[in-house]
Amino acid sequence: xxxxxxxxxxxxxxxxxxxxxxxxxxxxxxxxxxxxxxxxxxxxxxxxxxxxxxxxxxxxxxxxxxxxxxxxxxxxxxxxxxxxxxxxxxxxxxxxxxxxxxxxxxxxxxxxxxxxxxxxxxxxxxxxxxxxxxxxxxxxxxxxxxxxxxxxxxxxxxxxxxxxxxxxxxxxxxxxxxxxxxxxxxxxxxxxxxxxxxxxxxxxxxxxxxxxxxxxxxxxxxxxxxxxxxxxxxxxxxxxxxxxxxxxxxxxxxxxxxxxx
Amino acid sequence: xxxxxxxxxxxxxxxxxxxxxxxxxxxxxxxxxxxxxxxxxxxxxxxxxxxxxxxxxxxxxxxxxxxxxxxxxxxxxxxxxxxxxxxxxxxxxxxxxxxxxxxxxxxxxxxxxxxxxxxxxxxxxxxxxxxxxxxxxxxxxxxxxxxxxxxxxxxxxxxxxxxxxxxxxxxxxxxxxxxxxxxxxxxxxxxxxxxxxxxxxxxxxxxxxxxxxxxxxxxxxxxxxxxxxxxxxxxxxxxxxxxxxxxxxxxxxxxxxxxxxxxxxxxxxxxxxxxxxxxxxxxxxxxxxxxxxxxxxxxxxxxxxxxxxxxxxxxxxxxxxxxxxxxxxxxxxxxxxxxxxxxxxxxxxxxxxxxxxxxxxxxxxxxxxxxxxxxxxxxxxxxxxxxxxxxxxxxxxxxxxxxxxxxxxxxxxxxxxxxxxxxxxxxxxxxxxxxx
Numbered sequence: 170x171x172x173x174x175x176x177x178x179x180x181x182x183x184x185x186x187x188x189x190x191x192x193x194x195x196x197x198x199x200x201x202x203x204x205x206x207x208x209x210x211x212x213x214x215x216x217x218x219x220x221x222x223x224x225x226x227x228x229x230x231x232x233x234x235x236x237x238x239x240x241x242x243x244x245x246x247x248x249x250x251x252x253x254x255x256x257x258x259x260x261x262x263x264x265x266x267x268x269x270x271x272x273x274x275x276x277x278x279x280x281x282x283x284x285x286x287x288x289x290x291x292x293x294x295x296x297x298x299x300x301x302x303x304x305x306x307x308x309x310x311x312x313x314x315x316x317x318x319x320x321x322x323x324x325x326x327x328x329x330x331x332x333x334x335x336x337x338x339x340x341x342x343x344x345x346x347x348x349x350x351x352x353x354x355x356x357x358x359x360x361x362x363x364x365x366x367x368x369x370x371x372x373x374x375x376x377x378x379x380x381x382x383x384x385x386x387x388x389x390x391x392x393x394x395x396x397x398x399x400x401x402x403x404x405x406x407x408x409x410x411x412x413x414x415x416x417x418x419x420x421x422x423x424x425x426x427x428x429x430x
Numbered sequence: 431x432x433x434x435x436x437x438x439x440x441x442x443x444x445x446x447x448x449x450x451x452x453x454x455x456x457x458x459x460x461x462x463x464x465x466x467x468x469x470x471x472x473x474x475x476x477x478x479x480x481x482x483x484x485x486x487x488x489x490x491x492x493x494x495x496x497x498x499x500x501x502x503x504x505x506x507x508x509x510x511x512x513x514x515x516x517x518x519x520x521x522x523x524x525x526x527x528x529x530x531x532x533x534x535x536x537x538x539x540x541x542x543x544x545x546x547x548x549x550x551x552x553x554x555x556x557x558x559x560x561x562x563x564x565x566x567x568x569x570x571x572x573x574x575x576x577x578x579x580x581x582x583x584x585x586x587x588x589x590x591x592x593x594x595x596x597x598x599x600x601x602x603x604x605x606x607x608x609x610x611x612x613x614x615x616x617x618x619x620x621x622x623x624x625x626x627x628x629x630x631x632x633x634x635x636x637x638x639x640x641x642x643x644x645x646x647x648x649x650x651x652x653x654x655x656x657x658x659x660x661x662x663x664x665x666x667x668x669x670x671x672x673x674x675x676x677x678x679x680x681x682x683x684x685x686x687x688x689x690x691x692x693x694x695x696x697x698x699x700x701x702x703x704x705x706x707x708x709x710x711x712x713x714x715x716x717x718x719x720x721x722x723x724x725x726x727x728x729x730x731x732x733x734x735x736x737x738x739x740x741x742x743x744x745x746x747x748x749x750x751x752x753x754x755x756x757x758x759x760x761x762x763x764x765x766x767x768x769x770x771x772x773x774x775x776x777x778x779x780x781x782x783x784x785x786x787x788x789x790x791x792x793x794x795x796x797x798x799x800x801x802x803x804x805x806x807x808x809x810x811x812x813x814x815x816x817x818x819x820x821x822x823x824x825x826x827x828x829x830x831x832x833x834x835x836x837x838x839x840x841x842x843x844x845x846x847x848x849x850x851x852x853x854x855x856x857x858x859x860x861x862x863x864x865x866x
Contacts, residue, residue, distance in 0.1 A: 248749065264749045266742030268810035269735075277739055278750030280732050287730045294671050313672040 177240050179204045179370045180225065180256075180339055185234030187220055194220040196394045198234065202339060207361060207371040209381040209402070212391030213414050218374050221391065222341050225372070226258040227251035257332035258341040263324055265331075267317035271309060272297040274316055275331050300334050301326075304363055308356070322353025329360055339370040346380050358384050378407050392417035475678045493803055493819040497826060504830030511830055514699035518711065520829045521697075521822070522635055525713045526551075526776045528821025530796035531803065532724055532814050533768035536761045538800055539728075539741045541809025542599035544765050546588065546606030547796055548789025551773030553610050554581045555783040556617040558631070558774055559624040570630045574774060581770030582763050584610070589762025593755040599762075607789065615785055623784035626777055634716060634778040638709030641698040647710075648690040651718075656683040713775055717818060720771060724764075724814040737761055741810030791842075798849035799824045801856055808860045824848075 178201035185198040195217045202208050212218050223229045225236070227245040235242050238254050245251050251258070265274050272290070275297045281289040297312055306326045309319065316324060325345055332340050345361070346354040361384045364371050375381050381388060382402060389399045390413040397417045398405075412419035504511040530547055537544045554577040560566065561573035568576075588606050592599045618624060626632060639647065659679060666673035674682075697710040728734035736757045739747040748754045777783045801807060802823050803816025827848060831841045 249751070260749075262745075264743065264746035266739045266746050266810070268742035269739060273735065273739075277735075277747065278752050280735060282732065288732065288735065291666065291669055291671060295669065298671075311672055 178202060178237075179239060181237040181240075182221075182225075183235045183237065185224060185231045185236065187224060187229060187232050194394055195224070195231075198394075198396055200389055200396060200399065202370045202372055204338065204370045205365055205368050206386040207365045207373055207384050209373045209375060209385035209388045210391065211375065211378075211381055211388060211410060211414060215393075216391040216414070217394040218391055219343070220394075222258060222343060222372065222374060225251070225256060225339075226341060227256075252335070255336060255338035256341065257335065257337045257339070259325075259328045259332050259343065259345065261343045261347065263328040265316045265324060265328055268315060270315050271301075271312045271319075271327055274327060275300070275334055277331075279335070296334075297330075300330050303367075304330055304333070304360060306330060306360065320353060321349050322356045325349065325353075325357050326360055329357075329364070333364065333367075333369060337369065339372065340364055341372045341374075343374045344376065345373070346375065346377060354380065378410060381410070382407065390414055472675075472677045472681055475674065475681065490804070490815065490819060493816075493823060496802070497819075497823055500823065500826050500830065504826070504834065508830075508833045511833055513701075514696055515701035515703075516829065516833070518697055518701055520825050522711050522713055522779065523829055524822045524825035525635070525717050526772050526779070526792075526821075527795050527799050527824045528717050528818045529720060529772035529775060530769060530792060531799035531817030531821050532720060533765045533772065533817075534793075534796045534800045535805050535812050535814060535817050536724075536737065536765045536768070537599065538797075538805050538807060539737050539809060539812050540758055540761055541741050541744075541807075542592070542758070542761075543603065543797065543807075544588070544599065544606075544762065544769075545603040545793050546584075546610055546789075547765065547769040547772075548787075548792030549607055549610035549614055550581055550584050550766050550769045550789075551776060551792065552614045552783065552787045552789050553584070553617065554578065554770035554773030555777035555787075556614055556624065559626050559777055559783045560617055562626065562628050562631070563624060570628050574631075577774065578767060578770045581773075582767045585763035585766030586759065588766070589759035592762065593758045607793070611789060614787070614789075618783070618785050622786075623782055625782040631774065631778050632781050633712060634775060635711070635713050636778075636781075638697065638707070638711045639715075641694075641708050644694045644698055644710040647715075648694045652683075652687050652690045655686055659683060713778070716771075716775065720768065721814050721818050724768070727764075728814060733757065733760065738810055794849065795824050795828075795845070798845070798852060801852040802848070806856050806860060807853060808856070 180202040182198050182200040185195060185200075186193070187195040198217075198221065200208075200221075210218050210221060220229060224231050225245065227248045227250050230244070230246055236245060237243065243254065245254065245256070248258075266277065269277065272294045276293045281292045283289050294312065301307070301309070301312065304326070306323075308326075309323055316327060319327065329340065329342070329345070342361070345357050349357060358380060361371055361373060365384075365386070373381070373385065385402045387399060388402050388405055388410065390397050390410065392414065395417070398413050398419075409419045501512060510516055530551060533547050534544060557580055558570075558573045558577040561568040561576060562570060584606070588599075588602055591597060592602050615622075638644075659682060663673050663679040664676070667676075693714070694710060697714070698708050700706045700708055702708075728737065736747060736752045739750070739752060740754055740757055744754055776787070797807075799820030800812065800817050801820070803812075803818070803820030805812030805816045805820075824845070827845060828841070831844060836844070
């Protein structure tokens, strides 16, 4: 990617906090996401992973702190505002309609029409085919087959394609490989890498250390609502990651740069 | 489906799955696709259609097969069943069921139900009839417009209560069933019956096109349909999009032509006893027109797409930015509006409207017709065409049992069993879909 994107992060969270009643979910979160990079967000259950992505996706507003998008301070109050900035989230349930085909799902809510009256199926099918081809999603038999007939990995691929169809800059994925088999996991992880190669920023939430070390460029560890480490994946190994996730610190490793924000 | 998955290479190095698809997996994958897509030849198209019909996937073949079976059964019990006179009569009888079923399909697609359509139809008929009586003397277009407008308003009211208050449609429309029966009694007043003397309204059910006009109109309609289908498919083939081969397109057009010829031949056979009566009844055209418009709405517009999407996954549709409450409300409006049309046809057939109309049975027939036609009670699956075909099946059962001389008690029980069977098939195929 260009030097500009390396100097300026696409999205920056500064001192973001969030509480639900008496429960402090996030405390003073500092995090940067860069274009062309896969950032993995890891942490134990209840560490605040979901709240973090929901804050970025516009589902929860932060109580304190500031979010910067391409260097500008922004407020993301609704998922619509997030989408307008270029942030799309693929949640675990995928939110696909089983009875609709792939093209219909990709364009749901943003259909193209002829003069606003009839649906422009040709145009939609063409750009759906192009998007899937550019993501190398070639395993489906026909883009006119209903989503109900797809495998788990294919469904995940369709959900991801739906997220990047719209000039999206940041794709957030919540446990994309949970409940997938080995071959399908490889397929989805390949897709995640291609998104980063295409210049998208990707934020990946996962429990699976194999997946995280396979695709992540940088790893952020959450512990009890705080970011305890953000490091390049090369500077971390499984053991350090697990220590950080379970205790918030690690005596292993060289600890040359515990936090980089 | 894992074999299908493995048949494709992934880009991760050293992870090449070259396992060929097994026959079973290929067959299963084929079943998942509409025959239009899966087929690369005419024989493939027929094979896939048959396989899908056997697997319980929606399609018109099971209904058509059922209809043939019913015809054979009743013909063997009473030789009058398959006469032109009875079959045309049956089509006219079916019109009300078909229209009510098409109404019901809008809400069934959402996974909802509307139990009030029977009495909403009756209210529509009563409003129209009373506006045209000598004391008001409205012209028929005005009376019909008012009736349909009131029905749309009823749908808006019920739909708003259901969506805004988050109440089950079952309960709200059950209340509607009682309320609109009450309204019917009030509108019809002490007499309990209002005759319709307007020629135009009575003609809907009793008048027919002349045989020549029937032929010409049929050819024009099939020509229009064929031209549209051919143009669309060849455009898609040229653009390299998913499209059936030319022969399959031709087969579809030939099928429409055959159905049209059969219908006109049947209707043009003399069915009079004292004086000759021939021609396609107007009401058949009315049903076809409603079918065409609602099919267009469901298949070609955003609104239709959203109705299917909400039926498939309401939360997914909401997150995609669909105005779920608005679309659901509109579906209830369309449902009541179409029920209003059915009410007018009902009154036209009887040339009157009275308090003896049984809206409870009508709504059960409507749901039964939709489900028999292939629409799912679980939402997301169905077509307007299903309502028309299912309506004909219900009318055939009703008509056949009447001819054979079943008692009223037997008729009710048989119809109930048919409804139950259709629902069981729907539930089983739904379970099959969820399991895969």
